[in-house]
Amino acid sequence: MAPEHRRVVITAAGRDFGRTLALRFASGGAEVHLSARTLEAAERVREEILAQGHDADRVHAHACDLTDPASVRQFAGEVAARTEHIDVLVNNGARYQHGADLKSASDEDVIDTLASGATGTVLATKAFLPLLLKSAEPDIVTMISGCGETGHHRSDAHAAFYAAKSAQAGFTEILSRRLRDQGVRSSPSTRRTSTTTTRSRNPGRGRRARRRTRSRRSRWWTASSSRSVSPATVSSSPSTSSRSDGHGRWPPTRSWTRPSLPGHGPPANGHRLPTGRSGSPDVGPAPLNRP
Numbered sequence: 001m002a003p004e005h006r007r008v009v010i011t012a013a014g015r016d017f018g019r020t021l022a023l024r025f026a027s028g029g030a031e032v033h034l035s036a037r038t039l040e041a042a043e044r045v046r047e048e049i050l051a052q053g054h055d056a057d058r059v060h061a062h063a064c065d066l067t068d069p070a071s072v073r074q075f076a077g078e079v080a081a082r083t084e085h086i087d088v089l090v091n092n093g094a095r096y097q098h099g100a101d102l103k104s105a106s107d108e109d110v111i112d113t114l115a116s117g118a119t120g121t122v123l124a125t126k127a128f129l130p131l132l133l134k135s136a137e138p139d140i141v142t143m144i145s146g147c148g149e150t151g152h153h154r155s156d157a158h159a160a161f162y163a164a165k166s167a168q169a170g171f172t173e174i175l176s177r178r179l180r181d182q183g184v185r186s187s188p189s190t191r192r193t194s195t196t197t198t199r200s201r202n203p204g205r206g207r208r209a210r211r212r213t214r215s216r217r218s219r220w221w222t223a224s225s226s227r228s229v230s231p232a233t234v235s236s237s238p239s240t241s242s243r244s245d246g247h248g249r250w251p252p253t254r255s256w257t258r259p260s261l262p263g264h265g266p267p268a269n270g271h272r273l274p275t276g277r278s279g280s281p282d283v284g285p286a287p288l289n290r291p
Contacts, residue, residue, distance in 0.1 A: 006030045007086045007135075009079060011066060011124055012093030012116075014041030017143070019048075021090060026054050033079050033086070035064035066093045066120025067112060076127035085134035091121045091142040094164055102159050110160040117164030122171055132184060140179075140186045142172045 007030065013022040014036025022034040026049045036042040042061035049059045060082060064075035079086065094117030105113070125140060132138035144165055168188075175186035 006088060007033070007083055008088040008090065009033045009035075009086050009128060010090040010092055011035050011064065011120070012037075013045055014038070015045075018092040019045050021092060023049060023052075025088075026059055027052070030088075031058040031060075031083075033060045033062060033082075035062040035075055037063070037065050039063040064124075066124065067115035069123055072120070072123045072127050076124075076131070079128070080131060083131070086128060086131045087135045087137060088139045088141065089125065089128050089132060091124055091140065091168070093117070093120050093124070094143070094161075094168070105160060113160040114164050114167070117161070118167035118171075121168050125171075125175070129184075133182060138184045140172075140175060140184060142168050142186070142188055144169050144172065144188045 006025075008025045010018055010021050010025070010032065012018045013034035018034070018036075022032055022045055026032050032049070034042055034045055036045070039061060042063060046059050046061040050056055060079075062075050062078055063071070065071040094113075121142060132140065172186050172188045175184075179186055
């Protein structure tokens with residue numbers, strides 16, 4: 001499906017990474033439904049997109065508080081009133097909480113961090129699933145930072161943020177298994193944050209971590225996504241630097257490596273990422289039988 005034919009929903013797109021995602025998807029021609037906690041914040045991003053010459057009928061701003069189930073349902077209802085289906089749901093919402101000391105955050109901060117990241121992701125996916133199931137190629141992309149990876153301890157984020165991101169990772173993994181028979185791809189997408197220390201005393205360990213990060217990226221991101229956010233539609237055929245089993249499906253015993261061309265990764269009919277040498281969990285989506 002061409003990018004200009006896709007309908008994308010992005011949560012928490014009022015600033016920072018969510019704003020960048022909205023700008024990128026819109027520049028690729030997709031119809032974008034973006035949300036923020038306040039309508040004013042979402043409208044600012046919409047106006048920024050429209051200032052670049054995009055069609056006003058293809059960029060929509062919504063208010064959505066991911067910690068409030070009623071607000072999530074209202075957001076999904078507003079989108080459903082404008083379109084009969086969506087092709088991509090990007091779960092970007094998650095409040096960041098800083099602090100290595102567990103006692104540094106108030107009880108309210110802990111509850112809000114977990115509610116926006118963990119509970120909000122589940123509620124948004126549940127609310128938009130009916131619209132996704134009406135798409136020919138539905139995708140759920142959940143933004144999971146390194147704090148959601150087993151063994152990651154280099155961030156100064158609060159333990160509540162680690163808990164929220166770990167919950168998102170587990171939710172994404174189980175969805176990839178339970179929704180595959182319905183043709184839905186559930187993919188995690190990791191990204192670095194400025195609070196993460198990337199240096200290591202063991203250079204080999206750092207290289208292994210980078211390889212694991214590359215293997216978990218969604219097909220919506222190009223090979224250079226660790227440096228700049230670039231949502232991209234991937235060709236349905238494998239790149240020349242990767243291997244397949246000859247039937248357009250990625251064998252379950254191999255993980256794909258960095259593509260040779262930007263925007264080329266796992267084929268559109270699905271892939272499965274295996275357990276790595278380090279014992280990292282198999283969080284990749286299972287194979288789909290897409291035409």
